[in-house]
Amino acid sequence: MKQLVNAFLAIVIVAFGLMYLGSWMNSNQGYTGKNTLTIYNWGDYVDPAMLKEFEKETGITVIYQTFDSNEAMLTKVEQGGTTFDVVIPSDYAISKMKEENLLIPLDHSKIPNLANIDSRFMNLPFDPDNLYSVPYFWGTVGIIFNPEMTKGIDFSSWDSLWDSRLKNNIFLVDGAREVMGMALNSLHYSVNDTNEEHLQQALSKLNKLSPNVKAIVGDEIKMLLANEEAAVGIVWSGDASEIMGDNDKLDYVVPKEGSNKWFDNMVIPRTAKNVEGAHKFINFMLRPDVAAKNTEYVGYSTPNAQALKLLPPDISEDTRFYPSSDITDHLEVYDNLGKKMLAHYNELFLMFKMNKK
Amino acid sequence: MNNKGRSFYLIPYYLWIALFVIAPVFLVIYYSLFDLDGHLTLDNYVNFFTPVYLKMTLTSFWYAFLITIFSLLVAYPAAYLLTRTKHKQLWLLLIILPTWINLLLKTYAFIGIFGTFGPINNLFDVLGIGEQQILFTGFSFVFVSVYIFIPFMILPIFSALEELNLSLLDAARDLGASGWTTFRRVVFPLTISGVRSGCMAVFIPALSLFMITRLIAGSRVITLGTAIEQHFLVTQDWGMGSTVAVFLIAIMALFMILWGGARKGVQR
Numbered sequence: 001m002k003q004l005v006n007a008f009l010a011i012v013i014v015a016f017g018l019m020y021l022g023s024w025m026n027s028n029q030g031y032t033g034k035n036t037l038t039i040y041n042w043g044d045y046v047d048p049a050m051l052k053e054f055e056k057e058t059g060i061t062v063i064y065q066t067f068d069s070n071e072a073m074l075t076k077v078e079q080g081g082t083t084f085d086v087v088i089p090s091d092y093a094i095s096k097m098k099e100e101n102l103l104i105p106l107d108h109s110k111i112p113n114l115a116n117i118d119s120r121f122m123n124l125p126f127d128p129d130n131l132y133s134v135p136y137f138w139g140t141v142g143i144i145f146n147p148e149m150t151k152g153i154d155f156s157s158w159d160s161l162w163d164s165r166l167k168n169n170i171f172l173v174d175g176a177r178e179v180m181g182m183a184l185n186s187l188h189y190s191v192n193d194t195n196e197e198h199l200q201q202a203l204s205k206l207n208k209l210s211p212n213v214k215a216i217v218g219d220e221i222k223m224l225l226a227n228e229e230a231a232v233g234i235v236w237s238g239d240a241s242e243i244m245g246d247n248d249k250l251d252y253v254v255p256k257e258g259s260n261k262w263f264d265n266m267v268i269p270r271t272a273k274n275v276e277g278a279h280k281f282i283n284f285m286l287r288p289d290v291a292a293k294n295t296e297y298v299g300y301s302t303p304n305a306q307a308l309k310l311l312p313p314d315i316s317e318d319t320r321f322y323p324s325s326d327i328t329d330h331l332e333v334y335d336n337l338g339k340k341m342l343a344h345y346n347e348l349f350l351m352f353k354m355n356k357k
Numbered sequence: 358m359n360n361k362g363r364s365f366y367l368i369p370y371y372l373w374i375a376l377f378v379i380a381p382v383f384l385v386i387y388y389s390l391f392d393l394d395g396h397l398t399l400d401n402y403v404n405f406f407t408p409v410y411l412k413m414t415l416t417s418f419w420y421a422f423l424i425t426i427f428s429l430l431v432a433y434p435a436a437y438l439l440t441r442t443k444h445k446q447l448w449l450l451l452i453i454l455p456t457w458i459n460l461l462l463k464t465y466a467f468i469g470i471f472g473t474f475g476p477i478n479n480l481f482d483v484l485g486i487g488e489q490q491i492l493f494t495g496f497s498f499v500f501v502s503v504y505i506f507i508p509f510m511i512l513p514i515f516s517a518l519e520e521l522n523l524s525l526l527d528a529a530r531d532l533g534a535s536g537w538t539t540f541r542r543v544v545f546p547l548t549i550s551g552v553r554s555g556c557m558a559v560f561i562p563a564l565s566l567f568m569i570t571r572l573i574a575g576s577r578v579i580t581l582g583t584a585i586e587q588h589f590l591v592t593q594d595w596g597m598g599s600t601v602a603v604f605l606i607a608i609m610a611l612f613m614i615l616w617g618g619a620r621k622g623v624q625r
Binding site: 072218 | 394413493572584587591
């Protein structure tokens with residue numbers, strides 16, 4: 001018993017010691033007081049040097065926290081346990097946050113650099129007039145393939161995936177919207193189609209794809225494709241550029257029938273404490289030189305027209321990641337279909353997954 | 358006085374059970390009664406009896422059964438040998454050691470091991486069997502799950518075997534029983550309690566596995582656990598997710614009752 005009490009005391013002492021040490025370290029780094037800005041972003045989705053530069057220019061201390069899915073981010077922002085000043089969710093999550101009244105309208109007069117953004121990427125359906133959000137990066141959904149392994153199959157159409165030569169050679173990303181959207185596109189329907197007949201057609205078309213599908217995976221898809229575990233993958237363009245960075249044999253294409261274009265935007269949640277600093281940060285990230293450096297680090301497509309001019313031509317002229325406007329006009333943003341439809345999409349996707357080869 | 362003191366010590370235990378066992382179960386049942394619009398309804402339960410979920414339930418059971426059987430087949434001889442070795446504690450430590458490593462990390466390692474260019478396929482190449490698809494099959498799913506669950510099967514069987522009175526074996530041999538008969542009639546019945554708790558410790562978590570289904574089976578195996586994860590995280594259809602969870606709880610409870618009944622039968 002005595003030993004137990006001693007052990008308990010020891011643990012309490014160590015815990016308090018660590019707590020004190022932690023707060024001491026925080027105060028040493030200037031993490032106390034009002035002059036901080038908490039940013040909530042996807043992992044490895046900003047150039048750390050840019051955060052340093054922002055700190056140097058404004059004297060604001062940046063605390064950077066990360067999430068790995070929009071859903072996880074939503075839950076945490078809704079709870080409000082931690083206050084975030086700038087959050088970077090994707091398009092459909094933004095319309096959800098708007099619905100739930102979780103966002104503060106932006107003061108455009110404090111963000112003059114907004115003018116640098118390509119007008120193609122402003123005023124999008126999930127946030128008309130950009131009242132709440134500013135584009136950070138954007139991209140598409142397409143096919144990544146290994147020309148050495150696919151022997152000349154032309155991937156400019158979604159239908160190429162149904163080619164019998166690709167038996168057991170395709171990785172799909174584990175997302176109901178992406179996979180269903182791909183099937184809908186291949187039938188020349190919209191990625192936001194809610195017509196039951198069209199959805200059923202998409203499902204039966206997907207079921208025919210089963211023999212070609214090797215696996216439906218999450219983030220591992222990047223590693224698996226770079227390791228040439230399969231010849232073809234359906235991925236987001238951002239992931240594609242990362243994969244191609246690891247294995248330059250691969251190539252990426254957005255099929256001609258259309259696809260999804262997605263956006264990750266900066267927003268200020270209602271719980272923000274440093275609204276002033278948040279505006280400063282957004283404006284800073286939109287500065288052409290900053291956006292250009294950040295783009296080079298992250299490797300995704302920047303919506304910043306001025307920054308694009310500063311980037312080397314092998315990035316800015318790569319039409320796989322910076323397609324021309326006649327292609328982007330053709331692509332659709334995912335609408336917030338509502339919980340019911342989303343559940344239905346997921347149920348259809350589940351049926352496809354359970355359809356054995 | 359003594360009695361009072363004892364019930365005082367039980368308070369934390371009851372609190373724990375109420376807060377972390379009973380309350381969550383009721384919450385899950387409560388949530389399962391609401392649809393996406395927040396209306397009180399039994400639709401979720403009706404929905405469960407559609408082919409999609411029934412098939413999923415069957416798949417879950419089939420794989421949980423396979424995982425349990427294979428774990429037992431490997432664990433029983435291993436536990437038996439363990440009790441006969443010199444450095445028991447060391448061997449035991451070596452078996453427990455992998456459980457210190459994060460489950461996801463171990464799973465990720467298997468992606469590399471089983472991959473097209475992994476060591477297993479290299480070996481197959483050398484042996485002239487040629488490349489096989491191991492990753493993203495039912496086999497790899499069962500293999501990795503068995504690997505993960507094996508310590509939980511070995512430990513209870515090991516302690517049951519440890520308690521076995523060795524003179525009973527001598528007695529059996531003296532009375533002319535062969536090795537196999539001794540095992541079948543003496544050793545196994547006396548260690549059945551260890552086997553039972555081992556099977557419970559494997560079967561029940563195996564029913565609700567989810568990450569491995571995607572990482573190792575490439576979503577080729579869909580279990581009830583996967584469905585719950587998806588409903589809570591992706592569709593945010595908490596009602597349907599809870600309904601699946603309610604069925605899982607009910608099925609597990611049924612199993613435990615059946616197993617308990619079987620034990621009584623043996624004792625009599």
